Amino acid sequence: MRSKSNNLGSILVMALFFTAILAMAGAITFGVIQNRYRQVHQTASWQEALLAAEAGIDIAVNEMRKQLFDPDNAWKSWSKAADPEGTEQITEANPTDGEVYYTSNVLLRKGEGGQRSYSKIAVDAPPFLIDRSGEQWYRVRSLGVAEVPGGAVAAGDKVDLRLRKFEHRVDRRTGEALSKSQATRLIEAIVKPVGTFRVALFGARTINLNNHNIEVDSYDSRDDDKSTNGFYDPNKRTENGDVATNGTLIQAGDAHIYGDAATNGGTVLDSSNVTGEIRNDFYQELFAVNRPKVNPDPFTPSTIKGTETILAKPGQPSQYLFNEINLSGSETLKIEGSGDGTPTYAQIVVTGDISMSGQAKIEVGEGVYLRIFVAGNVDITGNGINNPNSPLNLQLYGLDRPTNPDGSPQSPGEMKIGGNGGFRGTVYAPMYDVEMVGGGTTNPDKSVYGAFVGWTVRMTGVQAVHYDEALTDGGLVADYKVVSWFEDVR
Numbered sequence: 001m002r003s004k005s006n007n008l009g010s011i012l013v014m015a016l017f018f019t020a021i022l023a024m025a026g027a028i029t030f031g032v033i034q035n036r037y038r039q040v041h042q043t044a045s046w047q048e049a050l051l052a053a054e055a056g057i058d059i060a061v062n063e064m065r066k067q068l069f070d071p072d073n074a075w076k077s078w079s080k081a082a083d084p085e086g087t088e089q090i091t092e093a094n095p096t097d098g099e100v101y102y103t104s105n106v107l108l109r110k111g112e113g114g115q116r117s118y119s120k121i122a123v124d125a126p127p128f129l130i131d132r133s134g135e136q137w138y139r140v141r142s143l144g145v146a147e148v149p150g151g152a153v154a155a156g157d158k159v160d161l162r163l164r165k166f167e168h169r170v171d172r173r174t175g176e177a178l179s180k181s182q183a184t185r186l187i188e189a190i191v192k193p194v195g196t197f198r199v200a201l202f203g204a205r206t207i208n209l210n211n212h213n214i215e216v217d218s219y220d221s222r223d224d225d226k227s228t229n230g231f232y233d234p235n236k237r238t239e240n241g242d243v244a245t246n247g248t249l250i251q252a253g254d255a256h257i258y259g260d261a262a263t264n265g266g267t268v269l270d271s272s273n274v275t276g277e278i279r280n281d282f283y284q285e286l287f288a289v290n291r292p293k294v295n296p297d298p299f300t301p302s303t304i305k306g307t308e309t310i311l312a313k314p315g316q317p318s319q320y321l322f323n324e325i326n327l328s329g330s331e332t333l334k335i336e337g338s339g340d341g342t343p344t345y346a347q348i349v350v351t352g353d354i355s356m357s358g359q360a361k362i363e364v365g366e367g368v369y370l371r372i373f374v375a376g377n378v379d380i381t382g383n384g385i386n387n388p389n390s391p392l393n394l395q396l397y398g399l400d401r402p403t404n405p406d407g408s409p410q411s412p413g414e415m416k417i418g419g420n421g422g423f424r425g426t427v428y429a430p431m432y433d434v435e436m437v438g439g440g441t442t443n444p445d446k447s448v449y450g451a452f453v454g455w456t457v458r459m460t461g462v463q464a465v466h467y468d469e470a471l472t473d474g475g476l477v478a479d480y481k482v483v484s485w486f487e488d489v490r
Contacts, residue, residue, distance in 0.1 A: 053144030398429025
């Protein structure tokens with residue numbers, strides 16, 4: 001009996017021993033599996049935090065675009081508060097003064113187990129992000145947050161955890177206590193305004209180059225290899241003189257187009273002299289040209305009829321409101337700047353027509369940036385507009401007109417650009433029929449430099465149009481795009 005009892009005791013001890021071994025093996029296996037499981041979910045949360053941050057950038061850019069096309073609803077659900085890192089003080093209510101941050105907490109996803117990912121977005125406009133043309137660039141900081149399942153324990157290799165900084169009890173940026181573990185990724189992007197002058201010639205409906213001696217090419221006033229002293233040099237010509245339409249027809253005729261020709265599902269007739277691509281997938285959103293709110297400077301005239309001198313000034317532009325500009329004979333309208341060529345600015349709104357004939361001309365002083373908005377028709381002939389500066393310095397805008405249900409103008413305005421002195425500037429008039437008139441001379445002083453947008457664009461007898469590639473960064477803002485993007489891993 002004692003021997004049998006001893007055997008049973010030994011068996012029980014051995015069973016307990018093997019049970020303990022199995023329990024230990026199970027615990028170790030469970031621990032390894034749990035750690036792997038936690039690591040997989042934490043890695044997924046880390047990646048999801050990045051997706052949330054990237055989505056936040058897109059959301060912010062969309063609000064910027066609303067400023068252009070739906071300003072009443074732009075930033076509507078956003079609050080004026082400090083940035084995600086709490087480094088700035090709020091002093092004003094205008095986001096473009098460089099001191100206010102528009103912020104928003106946007107829930108992007110609620111996934112398995114109730115785990116959420118969202119973004120905290122801050123947008124500001126610091127003064128150091130104003131470019132040389134006076135346009136404000138924006139800085140967007142988007143903090144992507146993804147809740148992490150599996151308890152307040154970090155899983156994975158130490159090397160990986162130095163990169164993937166999970167926050168389990170305290171938010172490392174604000175110092176606030178957390179109720180749930182989270183992964184955060186912070187992205188900073190710089191968003192630049194995109195101007196209205198993206199191609200050399202753009203006709204919303206058609207482009208007609210069906211005349212002789214027409215050339216369209218390009219140069220870049222910012223690059224010495226593509227210009228000379230910032231001006232066009234035929235020996236440095238580039239082939240980005242693109243022409244495009246939202247319509248279905250470009251009549252290229254005998255024109256030499258050193259660039260692309262693009263339609264919206266249409267045809268380029270006589271395209272043998274097009275050096276670039278022939279495309280039929282083009283579309284560009286038309287930007288509304290609204291009349292600026294102008295309070296004319298004191299003691300300025302209300303009508304220009306005859307020789308007159310007005311002043312541009314540094315900083316905020318001089319403001320002028322004219323019923324019309326009507327010059328004939330040898331009459332001259334001068335826009336004088338500082339005299340030493342330093343930048344000065346003027347803005348003119350014309351509620352009626354602009355007409356010039358005979359030897360009449362408009363002279364723009366050195367260093368002057370001039371924007372003209374016109375509601376009536378435009379006939380710039382005579383000696384035209386003398387602009388010794390870059391084409392970006394002279395911008396002529398045709399104000400919007402009543403439209404049909406399909407968006408076409410009920411009665412397009414007429415805008416004729418010509419003159420004996422050529423033309424150096426830009427035109428944006430999507431509700432106007434724009435015609436460029438010239439004598440077909442090879443004299444570069446009588447050529448046309450700049451970019452032109454109209455409902456229709458037609459060239460008759462003009463020897464050449466030289467597109468300055470720097471114009472892509474100028475003109476009224478028609479869109480925004482991200483130009484730099486990096487992750488702040490601090």
